[in-house]
Amino acid sequence: xxxxxxxxxxxxxxxxxxxxxxxxxxxxxxxxxxxxxxxxxxxxxxxxxxxxxxxxxxxxxxxxxxxxxxxxxxxxxxxxxxxxxxxxxxxxxxxxxxxxxxxxxxxxxxxxxxxxxxxxxxxxxxxxxxxxxxxxxxxxxxxxxxxxxxxxxxxxxxxxxxxxxxxxxxxxxxxxxxxxxxxxxxxxxxxxxxxxxxxxxxxxxxxxxxxxxxxxxxxxxxxxxxxxxxxxxxxxxxxxxxxxxxxxxxxxxxxxxxxxxxxxxxxxxxxxxxxxxxxxxxxxxxxxxxxxxxxxxxxxxxxxxxxxxxxxxxxxxxxxxxxxxxxxxxxxxxxxxxxxxxxxxxxxxxxxxxxxxxxxxxxxxxxxxxxxxxxxxxxxxxxxxxxxxxxxxxxxxxxxxxxxxxxxxxxxxxxxxxxxxxxxxxxxxx
Amino acid sequence: xxxxxxxxxxxxxxxxxxxxxxxxxxxxxxxxxxxxxxxxxxxxxxxxxxxxxxxxxxxxxxxxxxxxxxxxxxxxxxxxxxxxxxxxxxxxxxxxxxxxxxxxxxxxxxxxxxxxxxxxxxxxxxxxxxxxxxxxxxxxxxxxxxxxxxxxxxxxxxxxxxxxxxxxxxxxxxxxxxxxxxxxxxxxxxxxxxxxxxxxxxxxxxxxxxxxxxxxxxxxxxxxxxxxxxxxxxxxxxxxxxxxxxxxxxxxxxxxxxxxxxxxxxxxxxxxxxxxxxxxxxxxxxxxxxxxxxxxxxxxxxxxxxxxxxxxxxxxxxxxxxxxxxxxxxxxxxxxxxxxxxxxxxxxxxxxxxxxxxxxxxxxxxxxxxxxxxxxxxxxxxxxxxxxxxxxxxxxxxxxxxxxxxxxxxxxxxxxxxxxxxxxxxxxxx
Numbered sequence: 001x002x003x004x005x006x007x008x009x010x011x012x013x014x015x016x017x018x019x020x021x022x023x024x025x026x027x028x029x030x031x032x033x034x035x036x037x038x039x040x041x042x043x044x045x046x047x048x049x050x051x052x053x054x055x056x057x058x059x060x061x062x063x064x065x066x067x068x069x070x071x072x073x074x075x076x077x078x079x080x081x082x083x084x085x086x087x088x089x090x091x092x093x094x095x096x097x098x099x100x101x102x103x104x105x106x107x108x109x110x111x112x113x114x115x116x117x118x119x120x121x122x123x124x125x126x127x128x129x130x131x132x133x134x135x136x137x138x139x140x141x142x143x144x145x146x147x148x149x150x151x152x153x154x155x156x157x158x159x160x161x162x163x164x165x166x167x168x169x170x171x172x173x174x175x176x177x178x179x180x181x182x183x184x185x186x187x188x189x190x191x192x193x194x195x196x197x198x199x200x201x202x203x204x205x206x207x208x209x210x211x212x213x214x215x216x217x218x219x220x221x222x223x224x225x226x227x228x229x230x231x232x233x234x235x236x237x238x239x240x241x242x243x244x245x246x247x248x249x250x251x252x253x254x255x256x257x258x259x260x261x262x263x264x265x266x267x268x269x270x271x272x273x274x275x276x277x278x279x280x281x282x283x284x285x286x287x288x289x290x291x292x293x294x295x296x297x298x299x300x301x302x303x304x305x306x307x308x309x310x311x312x313x314x315x316x317x318x319x320x321x322x323x324x325x326x327x328x329x330x331x332x333x334x335x336x337x338x339x340x341x342x343x344x345x346x347x348x349x350x351x352x353x354x355x356x357x358x359x360x361x362x363x364x365x366x367x368x369x370x371x372x373x374x375x376x377x378x379x380x381x382x383x384x385x386x387x388x389x390x391x392x393x394x395x396x397x398x399x400x401x402x403x404x405x406x407x408x409x410x411x412x413x414x415x416x417x418x419x420x421x422x423x424x425x426x427x428x429x430x
Numbered sequence: 431x432x433x434x435x436x437x438x439x440x441x442x443x444x445x446x447x448x449x450x451x452x453x454x455x456x457x458x459x460x461x462x463x464x465x466x467x468x469x470x471x472x473x474x475x476x477x478x479x480x481x482x483x484x485x486x487x488x489x490x491x492x493x494x495x496x497x498x499x500x501x502x503x504x505x506x507x508x509x510x511x512x513x514x515x516x517x518x519x520x521x522x523x524x525x526x527x528x529x530x531x532x533x534x535x536x537x538x539x540x541x542x543x544x545x546x547x548x549x550x551x552x553x554x555x556x557x558x559x560x561x562x563x564x565x566x567x568x569x570x571x572x573x574x575x576x577x578x579x580x581x582x583x584x585x586x587x588x589x590x591x592x593x594x595x596x597x598x599x600x601x602x603x604x605x606x607x608x609x610x611x612x613x614x615x616x617x618x619x620x621x622x623x624x625x626x627x628x629x630x631x632x633x634x635x636x637x638x639x640x641x642x643x644x645x646x647x648x649x650x651x652x653x654x655x656x657x658x659x660x661x662x663x664x665x666x667x668x669x670x671x672x673x674x675x676x677x678x679x680x681x682x683x684x685x686x687x688x689x690x691x692x693x694x695x696x697x698x699x700x701x702x703x704x705x706x707x708x709x710x711x712x713x714x715x716x717x718x719x720x721x722x723x724x725x726x727x728x729x730x731x732x733x734x735x736x737x738x739x740x741x742x743x744x745x746x747x748x749x750x751x752x753x754x755x756x757x758x759x760x761x762x763x764x765x766x767x768x769x770x771x772x773x774x775x776x777x778x779x780x781x782x783x784x785x786x787x788x789x790x791x792x793x794x795x796x797x798x799x800x801x802x803x804x805x806x807x808x809x810x811x812x813x814x815x816x817x818x819x820x821x822x823x824x825x826x827x828x829x830x831x832x833x834x835x836x837x838x839x840x841x842x843x844x845x846x847x848x849x850x851x852x853x854x855x856x857x858x859x860x
Contacts, residue, residue, distance in 0.1 A: 012616055013616040013617060014616060014617050014619075015617055016617050016636050016637040016638070017617070017619075020636065048636070048637075048638075137602065140602055140603065141602065141603050144599065144602070144603050145603070150599050150602070150603075151581055151598070151599070151640070168581070168598060168599075168602065169574065169580050169581070169598075172567065172570055172571065172574070172580070172598065172602065173570065173571050173574050173575070173580075186442055186443040186444060187443060187444050187445055187446050187447070189444075189447075204661075205658070205661050205662070205665070206446050206450065206478070207446040207478075208446070208478075208658040210581070210640065210657070227640070227657050227658075227661070228635070228638040228657075230661065231634075231635050231657075231660065231661055231664065232635070234661065234664065234665060234668070235635070235664060235668075235756075238664070238665075238668030238671070238672070239752055241668070241672055242668070242671055242672055242675055242748055242751070242752055243748055243749070243752065245672055245675040245676060245748060245836065246675060246744045246745050246747060246748025246749065246836050247741050247744055247745050247748075247836070248745040248748065248749065251749065254753070254758040255749065255750070255753035255758045255759050256758065256759065256763075260770055260773050260774055260777070261777075263749070263770070263774045264774045264777045264778055267742075267745045267774070267778060268778060268781065270741070270745070271738070271741055271742060271745070271778055271782065272781075272782070272785075274737065274738070274741050275734070275737075275738050275782055275786075278733060278734040278737040278738065279734065281733035281734055281737070282730050282731060282733070282734055282793075285729060285730040285732075285733070286730055289726060289727075289730070292726055292729055293726045296719060296722055296723045296726065296729075297719075299715060299722055299726075299729040299732070300712050300715040300716055300719070301712060302715075302729070302732055302733065303708060303711035303712070303715070303732065303733075303736055303844050303845075303848070304705070304708040304709065304711055304712055306733055307704065307705075307708045307711070307837075307840065307841050307844060308701070308704070308705050308708065310837070310840070311677050311700070311701055311704050311837040311840075311841075312697075312701060314676045314677055314836065314837055315676050315677050315678040315697045315700070315701070315837075317676060318672055318673055318675060318676025318677075318678065319673070319676065319678065319681065319685065319693070320685070321672070322669055322672055322673065323684070323685035326665075328684040328685045328686065329685050329686065333686075340690055340693070343690050344690055344693045344694045344697070347690070347691075347694045348694055348697060348698060348701055351698065351702075352701065352702070352705055355702075356705075363712075406675065406676050406677070406744065406836040406837060407737075407740070407741040407744055407745075407836060410737065410740070410741075410840070411737050411741075414733050414737060415733075418733070
């Protein structure tokens with residue numbers, strides 16, 4: 001049985017794997033199992049569980065066990081759990097834990113959501129610049145257990161101002177009498193606590209470091225964002241981009257831990273907004289109703305044309321959302337990008353036009369074939385440019401570029417695409 | 431001037447930042463700057479550059495400088511660069527570097543693309559199980575420079591079989607006479623070299639470790655995948671999912687380093703495939719042409735209905751692509767997921783139907799309003815189920831679920847949605 005397997009993994013101290021298997025059980029089974037483990041075992045498994053499952057467990061476990069588990073989490077992980085819970089429950093948990101842990105947690109909760117401050121650990125081991133390597137290693141041996149990481153050690157002056165970081169690797173490999181000051185890595189700059197979490201994560205990624213120092217406005221060290229948090233941040237940001245590319249809000253929790261109503265909730269606003277935009281197409285078609293009545297054949301190609309335009313726009317939009325999120329392009333590159341994308345769209349449209357010419361000719365006649373081919377070129381060029389322009393413009397006015405998703409671009413381009421189609425049809429057919 | 435700024439950053443040993451600024455210069459300027467730095471400085475900057483820019487530089491620099499730079503890379507990063515280059519150039523570079531480095535590089539190139547073996551470093555520092563902590567630390571001090579990481583130290587027996595890993599943190603904090611054996615972390619299992627790179631990255635993420643051991647079929651240690659590579663892997667996988675969600679292949683390189691033709695290339699196959707699928711809609715409409723001629727008003731709602739269906743399908747598809755990629759759902763959950771998604775779709779469709787009823791009634795009469803409302807419910811439920819089914823089915827038959835992207839689902843659902851629309855219209859109107 002699955003519960004037995006989890007217990008075995010716990011015995012073998014494979015806590016991460018145990019937590020993964022645990023997530024396949026029902027919430028009640030998860031709680032039962034956690035309740036039956038020793039305090040330490042339960043804590044070791046709990047810290048590897050996804051926040052959503054931690055929350056389910058917290059609602060089911062005994063008060064005593066819950067407080068032990070919440071207390072055992074690193075402060076930044078604790079914050080992640082508390083921000084998912086109703087305010088009253090979160091407050092009750094906070095008052096139950098030790099004053100030191102409570103103070104650290106409240107401080108982190110004081111920083112804006114999705115800021116570097118929310119993701120840092122305040123449990124670091126500061127070194128003094130004039131300390132020797134021998135001294136520093138002794139200090140790590142003595143107090144290392146209380147720190148979340150000892151691989152990146154911040155160096156601070158007497159007032160707590162950040163001076164730089166030293167890597168444990170350098171300490172271990174240097175002469176015992178070397179001063180800590182001389183081992184500082186000049187490549188690592190501190191990040192303000194109010195900075196976006198993604199910047200902290202990208203800094204860790206681009207400098208191949210294991211933790212990024214976080215400071216206040218006066219340059220005093222507040223904490224460290226560690227590489228495991230950086231991975232989770234980039235993963236969340238990727239989920240956000242992907243969900244919005246599909247026209248929905250990210251769930252931020254495992255699929256099966258979310259109710260059907262909540263699933264619908266993550267989609268409803270988008271679907272409504274898109275439907276309202278699509279009403280534009282009804283009005284465009286209304287304007288051209290007479291043309292449509294005269295040549296009903298035109299209606300047959302409407303889905304094909306608007307799909308192709310939509311796809312072309314979605315392609316350039318996702319390319320640019322990604323390029324912006326990793327910092328490859330800036331809104332200031334606007335016109336250069338627009339030109340590139342329009343050329344790509346016209347290239348693709350011309351190719352489609354060439355391929356479609358003969359089949360459409362045979363199916364609906366020469367004139368309709370001309371109309372369809374010309375519309376393909378115009379629509380693809382236009383859609384590609386619009387698909388690039390919207391995320392760039394969104395970023396410039398401070399909206400997440402990912403809202404310029406495939407569905408949004410598609411719906412936006414449909415109405416304008418239809419106008420091109422009927423104008424070209426009128427010009428060629430009448 | 432920008433070039434001066436890069437030089438200043440190099441002087442200050444801020445190599446990662448220097449590499450980032452460097453990427454904003456033209457390829458010729460980048461090469462000029464790298465050529466003018468000392469061998470060591472150039473190597474320090476080069477290793478932080480994106481593979482695409484490294485490739486541009488390699489084509490422009492003097493033979494001597496190129497060999498120094500390529501030789502200075504970690505073997506796994508070198509492989510990443512070589513696999514981007516034409517085979518003849520890659521071979522010439524390989525023959526130019528030292529035999530040891532060449533041998534390590536060739537071994538990595540022997541593993542399949544996107545496998546864990548391609549991303550591991552063969553430069554690790556193995557410990558023996560009976561070694562003392564004092565011994566192990568002395569060994570790190572002596573040979574640590576040659577290893578890519580000393581934070582995770584693999585323990586192997588005399589034949590090189592993997593026994594477990596020890597964290598540097600544990601070594602530093604333990605008594606000098608402790609045996610290495612006693613410090614092994616039981617939570618970390620090795621990964622076969624032929625395993626998918628994403629599994630290695632997810633293992634590092636879920637166990638919060640800094641490196642994952644990679645072994646051959648006999649359980650002998652081959653190398654370590656380090657956390658910085660894990661971050662890059664997850665980032666690439668995220669880019670892949672996002673690009674396909676937008677109906678294009680990932681570029682895998684910075685936006686401006688890619689030519690317009692290559693941009694079009696990443697999109698053309700998708701756009702063509704989608705256009706061919708969209709031909710279905712033309713045929714469906716052809717079947718119902720008579721109905722359409724009798725009631726042209728029906729044509730006005732075609733874009734609105736197929737857009738809404740497409741959006742609804744895209745939402746559930748991206749949700750499931752994500753849920754599968756992080757391992758939250760399995761293809762075996764097929765029917766449970768289908769039911770959930772159909773319910774979500776019907777809920778959303780009913781809501782849209784209720785909202786649209788009065789406006790459509792006023793715009794096009796009561797009967798058309800009924801047709802549109804009923805079609806919305808059916809299309810949303812259907813689209814949501816199909817949107818979930820396609821990525822699940824794709825995974826089961828071994829295709830990347832991300833190909834079941836928003837554009838693909840949209841185009842697929844359009845044709846079937848139109849059938850529902852006209853069948854409902856015929857039943858209600860005639």
